[in-house]
Amino acid sequence: EAQVTQNPRYLITVTGKKLTVTCSQNMNHEYMSWYRQDPGLGLRQIYYSMNVEVTDKGDVPEGYKVSRKEKRNFPLILESPSPNQTSLYFCASSPAGGDSSPLHFGNGTRLTVT
Amino acid sequence: AQTVTQSQPEMSVQEAETVTLSCTYDTSESDYYLFWYKQPPSRQMILVIRQEAYKQQNATENRFSVNFQKAAKSFSLKISDSQLGDAAMYFCAYRIGGTSYGKLTFGQGTILTVHP
Numbered sequence: 001e002a003q004v005t006q007n008p009r010y011l012i013t014v015t016g017k018k019l020t021v022t023c024s025q026n027m028n029h030e031y032m033s034w035y036r037q038d039p040g041l042g043l044r045q046i047y048y049s050m051n052v053e054v055t056d057k058g059d060v061p062e063g064y065k066v067s068r069k070e071k072r073n074f075p076l077i078l079e080s081p082s083p084n085q086t087s088l089y090f091c092a093s094s095p096a097g098g099d100s101s102p103l104h105f106g107n108g109t110r111l112t113v114t
Numbered sequence: 115a116q117t118v119t120q121s122q123p124e125m126s127v128q129e130a131e132t133v134t135l136s137c138t139y140d141t142s143e144s145d146y147y148l149f150w151y152k153q154p155p156s157r158q159m160i161l162v163i164r165q166e167a168y169k170q171q172n173a174t175e176n177r178f179s180v181n182f183q184k185a186a187k188s189f190s191l192k193i194s195d196s197q198l199g200d201a202a203m204y205f206c207a208y209r210i211g212g213t214s215y216g217k218l219t220f221g222q223g224t225i226l227t228v229h230p
Contacts, residue, residue, distance in 0.1 A: 031215050035218075040123075040222055042205060042221050042222045042223050043205065043220040045218070048216065048217060056215075092159075092216065094216040102149065103216055107156075107157060108157040110157075
């Protein structure tokens with residue numbers, strides 16, 4: 001089954017404790033990205049990747065890191081989480097060149113930073 | 115920068131009735147795509163319908179249709195014969211044509227409640 005798999009689904013942590021949210025897709029998509037969803041703001045792009053070893057900042061990259069060492073994986077790293085990073089996070093993927101192709105989303109990770 | 119605005123934070127509809135969700139966007143591009151996504155309580159992001167800006171004909175998917183007014187930069191979603199399963203958060207989204215690297219710009223979302 002074609003899918004984007006995110007883990008964990010829920011995560012509660014404390015300020016400053018490094019964490020990683022994993023994302024994997026099995027559709028051989030070139031493009032992968034991370035979004036955060038906050039009430040009243042919709043979804044905003046954090047980082048995106050065009051292909052292996054090629055990443056760039058989205059609209060709200062502060063406090064986050066990403067890496068793309070393999071085509072299928074695109075982890076999101078919070079090296080020193082803060083309470084303002086409490087949010088719902090989505091990983092998404094899409095094929096290159098398919099502008100009308102919809103994004104394939106993971107099921108989301110609810111992160112709480114206390 | 116492109117922006118997408120959904121001015122209705124919440125909407126409600128009676129089962130079997132019709133409801134329209136509003137969306138406006140701002141762009142100087144001529145090549146772009148518009149989408150409506152549904153997010154039920156399960157948090158999944160489900161594509162409802164998509165519209166290519168170069169197409170004049172409004173997209174339709176079963177009970178879902180759009181009213182795409184390119185000059186007015188408006189992209190509303192009409193849900194006919196509403197069902198209880200339509201209750202969800204709905205997001206309007208914009209994607210520039212060409213090299214977008216998969217980036218979507220989302221509106222704030224509209225929570226739709228369906229009353230039996």
